[in-house]
């Protein structure tokens with residue numbers, strides 16, 4: 305649930321980038337950090353290992369601006385994708401308002417994509433949330449990989465009903481990064497509007 | 501979401517602010533913060549003499565993450581919860597304590613503030629804050645953000661992330 309701080313007149317939303325290890329979650333956040341103007345972002349915090357794998361999370365606050373007297377802010381997080389970090393991954397999902405699932409387009413990661421989606425479902429269930437009930441968009445990243453699989457094939461394993469929006473991306477060049485973030489943000493906003 | 505939210509405003513916010521102000525005075529700490537468990541700042545106070553604090557957003561996120569990890573560790577050891585979190589360096593100390601299920605109290609102090617006082621008054625403040633935050637709970641879906649807000653926010657999304 306979004307946090308509304310009436311005293312400071314702020315509305316905060318938490319968006320989490322999920323997906324298998326090395327799929328490009330941190331790279332998405334880095335791009336957003338590089339591109340968003342100075343006065344619209346806070347510090348980026350990365351808790352990573354020596355070799356730049358996410359250990360606990362990355363965090364980046366982005367200010368959308370003021371709407372009807374309320375400062376609206378998105379807190380972007382990434383989870384550590386490596387399988388054995390599940391305990392930390394679960395913690396990051398607490399209070400999540402929207403999710404970006406970053407899938408890897410490489411053929412040898414197809415299975416990892418599927419497993420990560422199943423893991424997301426399980427972890428959400430522990431908070432009593434159904435995957436179907438939360439704003440969720442998919443991103444097929446690393447479209448520049450020479451042997452990148454067709455997007456439909458990737459979606460077939462992570463979203464067999466083809467229910468969710470999917471965006472193609474090359475996060476290292478920023479392609480698709482903002483489109484993805486915008487889509488999830490819109491869904492999150494739509495949800496609070498209809499709940500109110 | 502299933503988790504109810506703390507909407508701290510009006511009287512509840514005044515009360516919480518008052519508790520935080522008292523706490524600053526009693527402990528001689530630099531900064532005190534009330535966070536929700538997700539790492540959002542609900543209220544904070546700074547001592548008049550203290551320099552500008554570091555980015556509160558980031559601070560809150562790290563403390564909430566740290567607290568969540570600590571509680572997960574407690575559970576793994578079969579302990580319902582660990583009571584508090586205390587970090588102390590040569591100059592600075594950080595004390596965090598749970599305020600009910602949904603909030604955290606954080607006290608940041610330097611070596612002029614005795615740790616004993618920080619803990620003692622911290623625990624007292626937690627008792628008052630627990631009552632205040634409980635009263636400020638709202639069920640999801642009753643916060644009333646309307647269509648007009650949604651339209652405004654959507655336009656800003658286009659401006660910031662390109663349309």
Ligand SMILES: Nc1nc2c(ncn2[C@@H]2O[C@H](COP(=O)(O)OP(=O)(O)OP(=O)(O)O)[C@@H](O)[C@H]2O)c(=O)[nH]1
Nearest residue numbers: 325326327328329330331358384385446474475476
């Ligand atoms: N070719 C290519 N490489 C990419 C792309 N996006 C990310 N990478 C690279 O993939 C590697 C892993 O990216 P990260 O963003 O660190 O991956 P992650 O999902 O955060 O990984 P974990 O933190 O382990 O979960 C880095 O070397 C990136 O530069 C892309 O679109 N194309």
Ligand SMILES: [Mg+2]
Nearest residue numbers: 329330357358
């Ligand atoms: Mg990462």
